[in-house]
Amino acid sequence: MIESFFNPEIIAAIWPIVLAGLLNTVLLSLIVVPLGLLGGLILALLATVHHPLVRWPLMAWVDFFRAFPPLVLLVLLFAGLPFAGLELGGFACVAIAFFLNTGAYYGEILRAGIDSVPAGQVEAGRSTGLSRLQAMTYIVLPQAVRNVLPDLMSNTLEVVKLTSLGSVVAVPELLFQARQAQSLTYNATPIVLAAIIYFLLLWPLVRLLSRLENRALAGRR
Amino acid sequence: MSTWDRFVETFFNAKVMVKYLPDILSGMVVTIELAVLIVLSGLFAGLVLALLRALAIRPLNWLIIFVVDLFRSLPPLVIIVLIYFGLPAAGVSPSGFVSTWLSLAFVLMAFSEEIFWAGITSIPKGQWEASRSTGLSFGQTLINVVLPQALRLTIPPLTNRTIAITKGTALGTVVAVAEILGQASSAVSNSYNPSPLMMGAAAYLVLFLPVVVAARWIETKFAWKR
Amino acid sequence: MSKPIVEAREIHKHFGHLHVLKGVDLEVAERELVFVIGPSGSGKSTLLRCLNRLEEPSSGSVVVDGIDMLDPRTDINHARQRIGMVFQSFNLYPHMTALGNVTLALRKVAGKSRGEADVLGMAALERVGLADRAGHTPGQLSGGQQQRVAIARAIALEPRVMLFDEPTSALDPELVGSVLEVMRDLRQSGMTMIVVSHEMGFARNAADRVVFMDDGLIVEQGPPAAIFENPTQERTRAFIGQIQRH
Structure with missing residues (x-):
């Protein structure tokens, strides 16, 4: 059993491959999380324009990406665009797909955060001569982010987990590397190793979130 | 032939679409089957775990918390790959369908346990x-007094999470499940034309968009009393 | 004094390092109304909650209506039906109507059918003057009405003893009267009642006995007139004086 799931010899042989994957997963996360946040921020700021011509398309956009599986989006970009003469490569496709998909989720969260800041805060800021943009930047956003911090962190956890989809379009992240190592060794050990790495990497965040969420729900009555 | 015509010819090719429509439809059936199984078993298991946790048996609770944390930490695709490619080494060979079902049901179990539990603990001691x-x-109080109030609180976060996890059925394509994306991908490589992929995309929207819109409505209806 | 219906002996209660009850003896006769007063943190609410074992005493004995409440063989759920309790914060079930609140235990513990339970529940709501609000949920009722529904929920089970834990403290002043009136009615019907409350006026003209607690002990007890006009203990005097200044 240990031989096929946690074989020390295999670990010794393949750890550089898996380690390279871990590095790429971290790098990928460092790129797609800010990209998603940027997309979300754009959507959330657009949502402060309460015009129906902005509101309805925005809602449709968000609902579209909430309904659309991220893997389908990724495959559509990766396998569909070349037919239009546009060959982007796995990495660029992941970046675009995450910008669109996770941006929609971050956008919903940030919008809720902005909604949670009382209108009086903007009025107070404007009364001291701040512009709309300044009031948003210095007064509303800091409070909005603080109010929805657990949700933002929870979504970030999901985004990091989602980077494993990169393996489907040959981005050499942790899961991809582990599967390469698996096909070289005919042994499940590399995948188990990858799972353990994911767990050790994300467990602290999960623990923290579970505490924050329990408190949030209790406070919402 | 204008650019537009060429675009339509490539991405919305009528002949290809007609040919592969049955495949996409059968993929939809598989996706629906998977989704229903995941939602039913995942939510049921999550509720059972939350109720067991309410019994406050120390070692059992540690075990529940560990299992929940585990399935919240691991990417669903990693779990699917682990079950599908890993378990055969232990002498069990689940199909791609079963691997995807089990993996996503475990993930939904973990998330829904957290949400149910948070709901239960948020009911005042009084x-x-x-x-x-x-x-x-204790049991009568849990069932008649606490749970009905807790469930109401948990509906908005639960629907969102359930949708996000159920969309993961597309991951089944990695382990050769003939769901929508799997059918669409193989149709693309057979026809050298992306039209089936566009049909697949449309099929996902047909299935999930109504659910998302319904969730938005539920969210406003059951919104937290602030 | 006839044979006591409530007999608590040498009750001690620890919360971690806190020694909240330090050996309390309390006997209550049938049809008696006992008022428990004392500064906050004196242990009066904890004592009340030990009587129906919502709080587990660290040591001592509690016998209510001949039932040993602390005996592990006692079916505590059936014993609790004989002891009604009313809480400071009402604790009505927000997802049920007033009638639903009153009939839940009738159906689930007393084993009544829905029809029987509804008849008994309506009678209980009638007694607190809220039969016309049977279909309302707690959110649609005022605080005073909510507390009267909570009283109906307890008396519907025909308890032998009623415990009141600061029943009017969470109410706006103008709503207190309606709750006290229901309590007075109950008293006239011969209910045995133990009341923790700051309603000194009510204590003066309705209580048979006033018990003054401080620091986890009963300091002094006696008829209301004696306790209010001529307390023998310094601590009692100080407490009464403080209250009457306000």
């Missing part, structure tokens, strides 16, 4: 005391 003071047992 509700328990009032009920126990009239002679209701």
Whole structure:
């Protein structure tokens, strides 16, 4: 059993491959999380324009990406665009797909955060001569982010987990590397190793979130 | 032929679409089957775990918390790959369908346990005391007084999470499940034309967009009393 | 004094390092109304909650209506039906109507059918003057009405003893009267009642006995007139004086 799931010899042989994957997963996360946040921020700021011509398309956009599986989006970009003469490569496709998909989720969260800041805060800021943009930047956003911090962190956890989809379009992240190592060794050990790495990497965040969420729900009555 | 015509010819090719429509439809059936199985078993298991946790048996609770944390930490695709490619080494060979179902059901179990549990603990102590003071047992209080209130609180976060996890059925394509994306991908490589992929994309929207819109409505209806 | 219906002996209660009850003896006769007063943190609410074992005493004995409440063989859920309790914060079930609140235990513990339970529940709501609000949920009722529904929920089970834990403290002043009136009615019907409350006026003209607690002990007890006009203990005097200044 240990031989096929946690074989020390295999670990010794393949750890550089898996380690390279871990590095790429971290790098990928460092790129797609800010990209998603940027997309979300754009959507959330657009949502402060309460015009129906902005509101309805925005809602449709968000609902579209909430309904659309991220893997389908990724495959559509990766396998569909070349037919239009546009060959982007796995990495660029992941970046675009995450910008669109996770941006929609971050956008919903940030919008809720902005909604949670009382209108009086903007009025107070404007009364001291701040512009709309300044009031948003210095007064509303800091409070909005603080109010929805657990949700933002929870979504970030999901985004990091989602980077494993990169393996489907040959981005050499942790899961991809582990599967390469698996096909070289005919042994499940590399995948188990990858799972353990994911767990050790994300467990602290999960623990923290579970505490924050329990408190949030209790406070919402 | 204009650019537009060429675009339509490539991405919305009528001949290809007609040919592969049955495949996409059968993929939809598989996706629906998977989704229903995942939602039913995942939510049921999550509720059972949350109720077991309410019994406050220390070692059992540590075990529940560990299992929940585990399935919240691991990417669903990693779990699917682990079950599908890993378990055969232990002498069990689940199909791609079963691997995807089990993996996503475990993930939904973990997330819904957290949400159910948060709902249960958010009910004030006074509700328990009032009920126990009239002679209701622990179990009767949990079922009749606490759970109905807790479930109402948990509906908005639960629907969102359930949708996000159920969309993961597309991951089944990695382990050769003939769901929508799997059918669409193989149709693309057979026809050298992306039209089936566009049909697949449309099929996902047909299935999930109504659910997302319904969730938005539920969210406003059951919104937290602030 | 006839044979006591409530007999608590040498009750001690620890919360971690806190020694909240330090050996309390309390006997209550049938049809008696006992008022428990004392500064906050004196242990009066904890004592009340030990009587129906919502709080587990660290040591001591509690016998209510001949039932040993602390005996592990006692079916605590059936014993609790004989002891009604009313809470400071009402604790009505927000997802049920007033009638639903009153009939839940009738159906689940007393084993009544829905029809029987509804008849008994309506009778209980009638007694607190809220039969016309049977279909309302707690959110649609005022605080005073909610507390009267909570009283109906307890008396519907025909308890032998009623415990009141600061029943009017969470109410706006103008709503207190309606709750006290229901309590007075109950008293006239011969209910045995133990009341923790700051309603000194009510204590003066309705209580048979006033018990003054401080620091986890009963300091002094006696008829209301004696306790209010001529307390023998310094601590009692100080407490009464403080209250009457306000």
